[in-house]
Amino acid sequence: MKRAPLEAPRLVLGVASLALPVRATRDRQLEIANRFEESESLAVALVKGVAAGAEAVLAPPTQDVHDALAELPKPLPILARVPHLWPSDDLLWEPALFFDPGEDNGANGWDAKRAGAAAMNLLPMGLAGDLASRVLPRIEREALQFNAKALRGIVISSVVTDLALAANQPRFIDRLIRFARQRRWLVGVETRNLGHLLTRLGAWGVAPDMVFGPVNPRGVGMMPDSQSVLTAMASSQIKVIATELRAGGMIALHEGAEWARRHGAWGVCAELVDMDDVPKELKSLVVRPAA
Amino acid sequence: MALPTTAMAENREQHPAEPAARDRVVVAGLGRAGLDYACAFAMHSGAEVVGFVEPRGDLRRFVRGVGFAAPMEASLGRWLEKRAADTLIVCSPAAEAADLVERGVHAGLAVLVHGLASMPRETADRIEAAMASSGRPVAAGAAVLFQPTFARARRTGALSAEHVQQVRASASVSRVFSPLAQPSRDVLDFLLADLLLLLDASFGPIVSVAAKGQRLYGDWLDECQTDARFASGLTAKVEASWSVPDYPGTAMVIEGSGPEGRIIVSDDALEMDMASLQGRVVAASEPTLARFEGGDSPTVVEGWQRMLAGDPVCAEALSAARALRVARVLDTVRQSVAADGSEREVVS
Numbered sequence: 287m288k289r290a291p292l293e294a295p296r297l298v299l300g301v302a303s304l305a306l307p308v309r310a311t312r313d314r315q316l317e318i319a320n321r322f323e324e325s326e327s328l329a330v331a332l333v334k335g336v337a338a339g340a341e342a343v344l345a346p347p348t349q350d351v352h353d354a355l356a357e358l359p360k361p362l363p364i365l366a367r368v369p370h371l372w373p374s375d376d377l378l379w380e381p382a383l384f385f386d387p388g389e390d391n392g393a394n395g396w397d398a399k400r401a402g403a404a405a406m407n408l409l410p411m412g413l414a415g416d417l418a419s420r421v422l423p424r425i426e427r428e429a430l431q432f433n434a435k436a437l438r439g440i441v442i443s444s445v446v447t448d449l450a451l452a453a454n455q456p457r458f459i460d461r462l463i464r465f466a467r468q469r470r471w472l473v474g475v476e477t478r479n480l481g482h483l484l485t486r487l488g489a490w491g492v493a494p495d496m497v498f499g500p501v502n503p504r505g506v507g508m509m510p511d512s513q514s515v516l517t518a519m520a521s522s523q524i525k526v527i528a529t530e531l532r533a534g535g536m537i538a539l540h541e542g543a544e545w546a547r548r549h550g551a552w553g554v555c556a557e558l559v560d561m562d563d564v565p566k567e568l569k570s571l572v573v574r575p576a577a
Numbered sequence: 578m579a580l581p582t583t584a585m586a587e588n589r590e591q592h593p594a595e596p597a598a599r600d601r602v603v604v605a606g607l608g609r610a611g612l613d614y615a616c617a618f619a620m621h622s623g624a625e626v627v628g629f630v631e632p633r634g635d636l637r638r639f640v641r642g643v644g645f646a647a648p649m650e651a652s653l654g655r656w657l658e659k660r661a662a663d664t665l666i667v668c669s670p671a672a673e674a675a676d677l678v679e680r681g682v683h684a685g686l687a688v689l690v691h692g693l694a695s696m697p698r699e700t701a702d703r704i705e706a707a708m709a710s711s712g713r714p715v716a717a718g719a720a721v722l723f724q725p726t727f728a729r730a731r732r733t734g735a736l737s738a739e740h741v742q743q744v745r746a747s748a749s750v751s752r753v754f755s756p757l758a759q760p761s762r763d764v765l766d767f768l769l770a771d772l773l774l775l776l777d778a779s780f781g782p783i784v785s786v787a788a789k790g791q792r793l794y795g796d797w798l799d800e801c802q803t804d805a806r807f808a809s810g811l812t813a814k815v816e817a818s819w820s821v822p823d824y825p826g827t828a829m830v831i832e833g834s835g836p837e838g839r840i841i842v843s844d845d846a847l848e849m850d851m852a853s854l855q856g857r858v859v860a861a862s863e864p865t866l867a868r869f870e871g872g873d874s875p876t877v878v879e880g881w882q883r884m885l886a887g888d889p890v891c892a893e894a895l896s897a898a899r900a901l902r903v904a905r906v907l908d909t910v911r912q913s914v915a916a917d918g919s920e921r922e923v924v925s
Contacts, residue, residue, distance in 0.1 A: 305825070306825065307825050307826035309860075309861055311845045311846070311859070312824070312826075312828050312843075312844075312845055313845075316823055319823055373825040373826060374751070374752055374825070376609065377752060377762055377767070378609060379608040379609065379670070380608055380609065380636065380639075381607070381608060381609045381611075381612040381636075381639065381640075382609065384636070384639055415638045415639060415641065415642030416642045416643075416644070417642060417643050417644060419642075420639075420642060444871075445871075448616065448870070448871045449612075449616065449643055449871075450643075450644065451620070452615070452616035452617075452619045452620050452869075452871070453616075453619070453643045453644030453645050454619075454644065455643070455644035457644075458644070478870035478871060479620070479869055479870055479871070482620060482869065504861070504862070506861050507870065509867070509868060509869055509870050510868035510869065511868065533861055534859065534860065534861025534862075535859065535861065536859065536861055536862055
């Protein structure tokens with residue numbers, strides 16, 4: 287049966303706040319980490335979130351997430367946030383992405399089996415050092431840790447996106463898009479610099495299916511500044527999924543989501559750390575079709 | 578399209594006009610910090626990354642592969658033989674940093690050194706001597722001095738020797754089980770240096786310390802408790818630990834109390850309960866200096882550009898003299914730990 291083309295989701299449940307520092311108070315992060323310590327608790331939140339109207343779960347490939355998903359009898363729609371970089375890597379002198387934790391067995395840092403047959407057209411990292419060759423095997427490996435039936439697409443984590451942005455590398459985004467589309471995955475990019483990225487994507491002439499970035503009424507995390515982000519959103523054709531809706535906890539979730547949509551966001555991504563009652567609050571964010 | 582709300586406009590930092598000529602920047606040291614600086618300068622409209630210096634071929638290849646096209650050399654000397662620059666950013670390991678600073682100063686470059694406060698005393702001494710002979714701007718980059726709640730606490734004067742008589746400070750993060758922990762990267766240079774920078778910026782120079790340290794899982798320090806005495810006579814209890822579970826990011830807290838009342842400031846929020854200073858602000862509500870987000874460097878880069886334009890607040894935050902003082906305090910803390918907690922004077 288031919289698979290219907292996927293569309294960028296309007297409402298996403300994000301779970302990255304379980305593993306990564308986010309713009310919320312430390313007490314709040316610790317509270318959420320404690321609440322979802324048991325995989326059953328996280329599994330219930332995820333399945334209820336999807337039942338309430340989340341069209342996808344934006345999930346890093348961490349053991350907590352895999353354990354929670356394994357509790358469920360049916361797959362949930364997943365957008366894999368990859369590659370996953372651990373906060374504790376900041377002890378390393380070398381830059382993020384310099385090492386690939388999955389490539390320690392290959393003769394020259396290359397393990398074709400793990401990288402996947404489809405990645406064989408890429409040169410070994412030691413020989414071809416461009417960003418795409420370095421990152422795509424890891425992205426594929428981490429994405430394929432999710433159930434193939436569940437995986438709707440990939441969202442490239444901001445560390446990689448913003449590196450390509452700063453290095454002015456349209457080729458990376460272009461290769462990423464082709465890589466994902468060959469696998470019939472949606473392809474999104476996460477950024478902490480939404481205004482800069484939308485402007486560059488327009489100039490580069492490349493268009494991922496969606497861009498995840500901060501949009502909120504307080505302008506928190508909107509780079510280079512809030513007005514530039516709004517201007518870039520207004521002039522870009524690329525679908526923006528708004529993140530950081532609560533502006534670091536300063537405003538209500540529904541207020542942030544409504545504001546982001548009113549200012550041109552295609553969809554919104556509510557993080558676990560943003561919600562006390564996941565199904566109830568997600569349900570309030572579902573866009574109802576006009577009667 | 579609607580204009581930003583009043584709330585959004587309040588959150589927005591007012592950026593100064595761009596300088597007529599862009600600052601031509603060479604980044605030396607292409608580790609994690611160096612690449613962060615390269616990204617932040619590349620995205621800054623007042624600067625241009627014109628080159629890189631890195632002795633390790635694998636790191637040069639990595640950065641080239643990422644897409645940075647500016648000329649790269651293994652040494653600053655070779656780079657400068659062929660090209661010109663205005664600013665040198667030193668992000669190299671301490672063992673290479675002093676040579677780079679000396680060479681950069683000799684070539685007439687403005688110099689910004691990353692991580693100066695945690696460098697060994699001998700390196701700090703050489704860098705200080707080199708900087709003293711420079712006629713161009715010199716600075717030490719530390720993002721913690723641009724952290725908005727601590728910056729506001731200093732700006733209001735609440736976090737100062739005038740308003741508090743007792744101080745407790747702590748820095749925590751979860752790193753102790755990391756296989757990456759090693760003698761050259763312990764809790765002192767990873768965590769305590771930043772906290773000491775904040776304390777120096779708030780209360781002035783530390784003149785003596787008595788410190789104890791614990792090695793929990795290896796040959797390096799995982800926890801440290803320090804009693805610090807400032808030149809003003811103020812004393813502080815300072816704790817640093819990277820053995821705190823569930824803290825993926827660093828948490829810093831400074832609490833002060835005095836006859837006027839109490840202040841507590843962390844990277845989350847600032848609370849002042851004093852007769853003359855009242856209020857609570859959260860970090861997200863504070864305007865940010867940065868125009869790009871990624872790593873620790875964007876605020877430092879914006880601060881550097883403003884310092885070159887004559888901004889005294891940014892110049893103060895980037896004070897090399899403070900970073901050098903803290904490097905000596907850190908060295909004294911290590912001596913005190915080795916002497917089982919006996920009090921040691923900080924020799925300047």
